Structure formats: C-alpha cells, structure tokens
Amino acid sequence: MRVESTKLEGCFIIHDTVFGDQRGYFFESFNKKTFLQQTGIDVNFVQDNQSRSQKGVLRGLHFQHGEFAQSKLVRVLEGKVLDIAVDLRKKSPTYSQHIAVELSGESRTQFYVPRGFAHGFVVLSETATFFYKCDNYYNKASEGGIIYNDPELGIDWGLPQEQLLLSEKDTVLPTLKMIANELNF
C-alpha cells in the first residue's frame, strides 16, 4: 500500500499493492494496521455502502453534521468516476477548497476523505459501481449538503451540464455560504 498526501491535509490517495498471477489478481483492499502505519489515522469503519449509477449521475455534495460526521474510504469497483472532496473545516487553511480525484475499477485507486469534508462524485463511464467504508453510521437527521454547482466552490465536474443526472434532493441543496454558520467541524 502506497499513500499519497494531497493539498488538503487529511485527504489521502491510496494505491494498493496488487499481486497478479495466471488466475487474476489479489490485494488487501483495507488493512487497519497498515492504514494506521501509513496515514497515522486509527480509523474504525462501521458501515460499508455500495451504489451503482449510470453515466452522468452526480451524487453529492454530502456530509453528516456533528456527532454523526463520517470519514469515508471510497473506491470504484467497475467503471470510472470523478470524486470530489470539499474542506468544511472552518479553521483549516484550505477551508472551502476542493480536490478532484479520478477513481476507476481499472486503477483500483482509493481515496480517504476525513470527517469535516463534503463528498460527491460524477460517473464518467457508461456505468459505475461505487463502494465505500464509513466510520460512523448513517443518520438521516444529520444529513447535510452543498449544491454541486456552488459558484464559490467552482468545481469542474468534467461533463457538460446537460449530461448531469441528480436526485431531486441534490438539486435543491444550499450553497456553502448559506450553511457556513451551521458548520461545526
């Protein structure tokens, strides 16, 4: 496992060590001890999620407030996505900045998004199966979100607007400025 730091403190890109042979391949997709050694984070994942989406589907930008804040280790099993994390930690020097990471079934790259970030992704391939581990349980009442096209965030999602497909809920999310006072990360 090789861990790459990013411009946003606490966000890591993870390249796994893959063993290939005539049967196919093998790799450890998560190892708590190695993860701690390489990142310094003693994470305790309690929930795994999987979703499948067609091209142009944009899920996000999502987070959970307060005691239900979640860190996520995300990856793509099949297909290709552009994954986005936005820093919502008020005291962070990179507050409101984001990072974009391409994840695919082929590269098997993983992305660790710590608590205090909004997260979202858009599907670039015909379909994509997205898988992620979370260190806190889903809690509907704690759900928060930021609109994907917040002009102050200026995220380039890599696809033309007319190709994007969002849930109804995700089309009416507020801008970061509108909810900045409620954030307590």
Ligand SMILES: Cc1cn([C@H]2C[C@H](O)[C@@H](COP(=O)(O)OP(=O)(O)O[C@H]3O[C@@H](C)C(=O)[C@@H](O)[C@H]3O)O2)c(=O)[nH]c1=O
């Ligand atoms: C996220 C989640 C949703 N659900 C339910 C609620 C709802 O009925 C259905 C679909 O939920 P959503 O529309 O919120 O799913 P989705 O838009 O895929 O939400 C996810 O988006 C990505 C970007 C994230 O970062 C995740 O944390 C999560 O917020 O699944 C759960 O039961 N458990 C969960 O952990």
